[in-house]
Amino acid sequence: MVKFTFVVNDEMGLHARPAGALVKEAAKCTSKVTIRKGDKTGDAKRIFNVMGLSIKAQEEVEIIVEGEKEAEEATALQTFIKENI
């Protein structure tokens, strides 16, 4: 299991567009990708799970990657998030 956190900088929070971008990227992973905000978690490959967390600006979010390729996929996701979200 590999985890990392990030803070949503967009002033509208993790709104439809970035949420969609994240889901699209997570869907490329063979690992199970979970998104967590506080005590709520969701499947990062499912748009309603991600948007259902109602992640607002400056909130901290954790991504948990579990699977055979977890290390490389977590790194790829982290890079993608840094550059796009």
Next chain:
Amino acid sequence: MNKVYGKSILKGIAIGNILFYQKGEQSVKRVKIEDIQAEIQRYEEAKEKAVEQLNALYQKALKEVGEMNAAVFEVHTMMVNDGDYIDSITNIIETQQVNAEYAVATTGDNFAKMFSEMDDDYFKARAADVKDISERIVNILCGREYGDGIGEEPVIVVADDLAPSETVQMDKDKLLAFVTRHGSSNSHTAILARTMNIPALIGVDIREEWDGKLAAVDGYDGVLYVDPDEDILKKMKLRKEEDERTRSLLQDLKGKEDVTLDGRKIKLYANIGGVKDVASVLANDAAGIGLFRSEFLYLETDDYPSEESQFQAYKTVAENMAGRKVIVRTLDIGADKQIGYFDLEREDNPAMGYRAIRICLDRVEIFKTQLRALLRASVFGNIAIMYPMIISVDEVRRIKEIMDLVKKELEVDGISYGDVEQGIMIETPAAVMISDQLAQEVDFFSIGTNDLTQYTLAIDRQNMKLDNIYDSHHPAVLRMIQMTIENGHKHGCWVGICGELGADMTLTQKFIEMGIDELSVSPSYVLPVRKRIREIRANSMTVE
């Protein structure tokens, strides 16, 4: 005549007939079915067709309203393909042995409810997206076309609410305005209306009986007139013609150079107060950003903004301006702009008090964080840094020492940064008087005429009683400007104006004669000032 009020999304006038927009029959019957597998098959085929339609809409939106706005349809596709959404639908079909239409509509309602119960306005508004995709699938299942009912004549579309897919599908040439009962300024429809540049009113108490009636939308005052009387109609028509004249005149100026009749080129930039304003800078075709007020970063948060969040904001602006100059003014608070967590003491005379660069040179860590974020962002575009409220050469030297320190720290951390021009605001008489010395220290001057007027004339700009003698055309102010330009040029500094006077078109000629290199104005003034620049000669008169 009916006169109703709403919240205006875009300033403008529209006159035309109302089309009362109704969605297809939405009531979905619950029907028991025999063959569960066949029903799931039916649903899956409809789902595939919905995805095809959404892809086509995405392509259409991409061409008409750009990638940012088109992305909503990509998200809609994801929603249609979402595992939980699909599971819920197939589950209802299987366990309740009901028709696919009912299963989709019920699931849509449930998921929409999840959004409408959220505590954030933006996420609340997403319930409309869920309903929209569910309606799309239901319509396909029922074999209904997703038509808009718009004929040959352009119309004012009046509706309870409009889904993004509905607005994008409508033929843009046939749309005069949107009027809706629901919707928020955050809704995609509002965003699209702004992008498409058509008037829109929301929160209007609409009535179905208006269908087909003549109406006028006044986007300036947020009023809808149904069956307007002669007087109103005449007034609206005049206003509209005036609008169109100015607009077409100004639109013609897009892409044109900011150059006088005798060939003097002026840098015509725009002032912004946040990342959001970049869109209007680009829409108004400014050649750069002459004043990016960085205060908003500090005003919008409850604590000091992190280096990372500042970096992101500067980077976004720099990237969007694609190589055009972005001049960021470092933190300018104090005086009339207060921020709680800075814990500033109350002052009797804040305009002359602890503010702007005085705070930054005292609380150096705050200043260093901002400079570090700016330097990091400079790799992504053409960033310049400007310091406010300068009164001495010593201040500028101290700033440069801090700047060198920040650069060294970045080098140690292995973080790259670009070349940034550094300049100062000229807004105190002291800075004007020593502008020859200051010019030797920096790359450019930008004259802040609001403060310069207040300090030169010793008139508090907050005091309403003194409004009648607050004269920014005062010869003392104009001489200050002239002196600044002359001293700047003598020592290789370019000189601009970023205060309100920059957009004062009665002075454009004078400023250009004085030799001004740059004018930075609110985005909406860019094209009018461009028009003015292009009508005058730089050397038509001798300066007093």
